[in-house]
Amino acid sequence: MAQAHSSSDRVTIRDVASVAGVSTATVSKVLNERPDVGAEVRQRVLDTIGRLGYRPNAVARGLRSRHTDTIAILTDDLEGIFTNALMRGVEDAASAYDISVLLANSYGDPEKERKHLRRLLDRQVDGLIIMSGNRVRPRSGPALPLPGTPYVFLYEYGAAEPVPSVLPDDRGGAALAAQHLIDLGRRRIGFINGPASWEATADRLDGLTTTLAAAGVALEPGFVRHATSWSPEEGYTLTSAMLDAPAPPDAIFGASDDLATGAIAAIHERGLRIPEDVAVVGFDDRSLAVHQRPPLTTVALPLLEMGRVAGQRLLAAVNGEEQRQELIRVPCELRVRASTTGRARTAT
Amino acid sequence: MAQAHSSSDRVTIRDVASVAGVSTATVSKVLNERPDVGAEVRQRVLDTIGRLGYRPNAVARGLRSRHTDTIAILTDDLEGIFTNALMRGVEDAASAYDISVLLANSYGDPEKERKHLRRLLDRQVDGLIIMSGNRVRPRSGPALPLPGTPYVFLYEYGAAEPVPSVLPDDRGGAALAAQHLIDLGRRRIGFINGPASWEATADRLDGLTTTLAAAGVALEPGFVRHATSWSPEEGYTLTSAMLDAPAPPDAIFGASDDLATGAIAAIHERGLRIPEDVAVVGFDDRSLAVHQRPPLTTVALPLLEMGRVAGQRLLAAVNGEEQRQELIRVPCELRVRASTTGRARTAT
């Protein structure tokens, strides 16, 4: 194996140039696949690079060319339920374009967040994915202080001003669930929504009612409840209340898998059968959904795809495409399982 | 608000120097808190920096000083159950020292992994946290090709050679659970271990048997079973088998929360009470543990702490401390809940 002959230091573009008998400019052109370099010289340089095991120094490159091929994810909850899948989507998109991803976690502390943001800008990141809008987002003040650095909000509700942003299609997702229940002949549908303070809950309710209305099905007022948290316990108590009503529902739609899980417990407790007596649909498609008994039909949040979309939008902006200050909704997908059909119809 | 007067470009150290009437060398010294600069000059420079809103360019700094204040996490499963908590620990440690964290996900694809590794080294990262040992790890060949870049393996079992590494104390964790059950007077303990191919399972079994033996309690051969996966379903079937034995166990220890969850289902199904008839202990302390009915006593994996420890070890090595090729075990913690005591004893 050929080695750099002289020093123990890393081999630079200058070494390659001198060994190949060309200038560093030429090596650089070969590296960047520029057209104005002859075939045999190109080959010679390539060979030399291989022999010497040369690798371009990304830091030096970044200094001169003013881009670092790096984007950052700024989050306030690295351990959030959905964070990994979102991150993975972003990482997917980025690494497809040979872009690296920096991670910054703020715990929701505005001080930490500012510190991270400063550090990232110092580091000359090319763009930012923001999953930590509580503090830096435009909602609470003027626009982000990101001179010339493009950014995309990911899974951040409630931006006051138009801003590049990616969210799930909550309305469409709820509509999917509603249509599914209708198709199964259910007419007395109970909806356990999340806390009203969450923006998504309004859209989910809207998707449900609109779809039901279109099918001529009315939603009983007592069958629409806002939980005070997304927990199974809430799902359990609210479902219990509905089941104990004189004319109980024949289906429960929970605005989260946790809520639906609580519903399942309440239904089982009363000796009712799922789905024969009461069908259950959840929302999110967390891993627990498939492990329920029976496995839970649910509306899957397109987290991976959301991450990818956000990443792609950001990279487009980094590459100079003009960025539209637009909110993009990524469609949800219905995963039909035994809690509505009695036996799993589709894998996963 | 004072602004850079002349151009639209970013303000550099040279601008600061000229405005403050000193050389860039001096500004640099102030920036890096070097001693050889006088008090009033220092103050003048500091003021100028503030007025101009100057921020040092980390890329340029990295080029010259040969360190980037960046470490990377190389993982093969960004969506793994434990990945976030581990990452958060690493991020904690890093950001405490003003170090940024790069993320690289390989999906276990060795090709992708090599590509990421190359990219990270090109980027001159100061060190690596490796949670993706399947391919790059020494097990399958010679040492890592990381000339001069320190690294620490995190939550990676089975390194063939001594290598800086951080793992949970599986043995100690199992011992904690065993002691707890003994203290509660349980004597007929069933152990549902994970798949034998997992290195951790041997340690957990060992911790259990050693502790029981020390208390004079024997483990019945039929009460020690290896599952073929970590799933609740496995826990369910294996527990069922034990419960249907002539003299059933009075406690089930599952080597994962999922296994223990399955155990709970099997116990309930037989109309037995938890913990009166059968106590249940899990391992991992995933979020589902606290949501079980009854809430599950479990051995918590110290993921956050493991991440922190790995981060700190790495940063120490980056700072020139000599790195010991050593495996560090981080102690687990027992979280006592109702599945053994009948009522929660501790919060969380």
Added chain:
DNA sequence: TCCCTCCACGAAAACGATTAAGTAAACGTG
């Protein structure tokens, strides 16, 4: 007063690439 030692600071050379501008040779073209 002279000499030596510090102390603060500046000049200038890196760091390893990219890139604008320049140039010599080869190549038409009239």
Added chain:
DNA sequence: CACGTTTACTTAATCGTTTTCGTGGAGGGA
């Protein structure tokens, strides 16, 4: 054959810092 144009390279400046020396002056001792 003289004269623009390409083609294929090279030269050298540049990106924004850090860092190694060098240096002038202040201070101290004899």
